[in-house]
Amino acid sequence: MFKIKKNSPYVIILFSFFIIIILTGSLLSLPALTVNGKGTRWIDGIFMATSAVCVTGLAVNDVSVTYNLYGKTLIMLLIQLGGLGLITFSSLFVIFISRKIGYYTKKLVQEDINAETVFHIQDYVKKIVMIVIFIELVGAFILFFEFIKIFPLKKAVYYAIFHSISAFCNAGFALFSDNMESFRDSLIVNMTIPFLIITGGLGFSTLINIWKYVIGKTGRLTTTSRITVVFSLVLTIAGTLLIFLMEYNNPLTMGNFTLSGKIGSSFFQSVTARTAGFNTVSIEGMSNATVFLLILLMFIGASPGSTGGGIKTTTAGVIFLGIISTLQNNEHLEFNKRRISRSNFDRAVAIVFLSTAYIIVTSFVLILLEPEVIPGDLIFELVSAFGTAGLSRNLTPKLGDSAKILLIITMFIGRVGPLTTVLALSVKKLRKGKYRYPEENILTG
Numbered sequence: 001m002f003k004i005k006k007n008s009p010y011v012i013i014l015f016s017f018f019i020i021i022i023l024t025g026s027l028l029s030l031p032a033l034t035v036n037g038k039g040t041r042w043i044d045g046i047f048m049a050t051s052a053v054c055v056t057g058l059a060v061n062d063v064s065v066t067y068n069l070y071g072k073t074l075i076m077l078l079i080q081l082g083g084l085g086l087i088t089f090s091s092l093f094v095i096f097i098s099r100k101i102g103y104y105t106k107k108l109v110q111e112d113i114n115a116e117t118v119f120h121i122q123d124y125v126k127k128i129v130m131i132v133i134f135i136e137l138v139g140a141f142i143l144f145f146e147f148i149k150i151f152p153l154k155k156a157v158y159y160a161i162f163h164s165i166s167a168f169c170n171a172g173f174a175l176f177s178d179n180m181e182s183f184r185d186s187l188i189v190n191m192t193i194p195f196l197i198i199t200g201g202l203g204f205s206t207l208i209n210i211w212k213y214v215i216g217k218t219g220r221l222t223t224t225s226r227i228t229v230v231f232s233l234v235l236t237i238a239g240t241l242l243i244f245l246m247e248y249n250n251p252l253t254m255g256n257f258t259l260s261g262k263i264g265s266s267f268f269q270s271v272t273a274r275t276a277g278f279n280t281v282s283i284e285g286m287s288n289a290t291v292f293l294l295i296l297l298m299f300i301g302a303s304p305g306s307t308g309g310g311i312k313t314t315t316a317g318v319i320f321l322g323i324i325s326t327l328q329n330n331e332h333l334e335f336n337k338r339r340i341s342r343s344n345f346d347r348a349v350a351i352v353f354l355s356t357a358y359i360i361v362t363s364f365v366l367i368l369l370e371p372e373v374i375p376g377d378l379i380f381e382l383v384s385a386f387g388t389a390g391l392s393r394n395l396t397p398k399l400g401d402s403a404k405i406l407l408i409i410t411m412f413i414g415r416v417g418p419l420t421t422v423l424a425l426s427v428k429k430l431r432k433g434k435y436r437y438p439e440e441n442i443l444t445g
Helices: 009-028 042-053 069-084 086-098 103-113 121-147 153-168 187-202 204-215 223-247 259-273 288-300 313-327 342-369 375-386 401-416 418-425
Strands: 333-335 338-340
Touching (some): 009 042, 009 069, 121 153, 187 259, 204 223, 223 259, 223 313, 223 333, 259 288, 333 342, 338 342, 375 401
């Protein structure tokens, strides 16, 4: 039986997301924020707000034609808010006003951004904000040169800022009805958007550690940074190669592209599948094998402390290292001449188990709710919501309200994290026994 713990950082994080979703979702359903002046259904407003603040990108309304400037700007602000973290964002005001924050607030921020320690959290938050603003401005500056070709100056600036924020925060919202398919031949878009997605998906602690390493302030990359970079690189390269091979002759996607276009599109989709949600080729037209690959990539997602979702690259990496350790009959998990705690492996297994169990159970419910929809498409949308990826086979707008509510819950859990959700509801704290029972082996395999 679960019971909400008072004063738990996990509860505060969940509650803050819930409040902001209800408030802004209600705003997004108002006539004043829509193009036609008629507003949208309340449940659709809640869905869009959840997708934005959870940096997912799934949409029941076409942002480009449904919302006016005010609606689009609210969605952009929600994306930025969700990417930075609600608690982190609000703590900035405390820092600027009082120049110091209490231990409990530090603990909240630590859990919100998945930092390793509460010490010097003010400096850490300031560095995060500076890095985010700098990278997004660079991205907007580059994208401006593409959008100025088709839009007036002010609109080009706005579109550049919106898509830079959406890309860095791994949201995948685009102000075009076909997402980014019209820009599949644009070198600027095909290089800048993936760059923003990758930097946003690496995680704040990794970005800071890499920066310090580059400028010589630290002599080594942390084990977390190394695992993050290595596994992100492996997943990106493997995804690019497999998508290229499986979609090479597919006329519905990139069968008619030039060789360079096929390579660029394969790379773009490999990067964006891990929680970003942009697409330059039709997701509906992809082969079943590619769809299955995208499901795996979306499930793994980005890295801890990043703007993306999924079980995280380090989780998959630690489990992989644990399997290798078991096969080699090693006592410890080791990587880059460092020993990894077995508690990390236990946590990783718990995350994967909870995530897989949730996907299985929710898929079963969705199939019952939407019996006329192909199960594979339902699972694709569900994993996209869970991994806060936002890729869609154009199914989400067609779903019933019950299915939409399930996806809203899934996006919420995917952004906050399944383990955080469970810990927020759990009444028990970490328990260290005063004694140990005798150890006994169990037959497995």
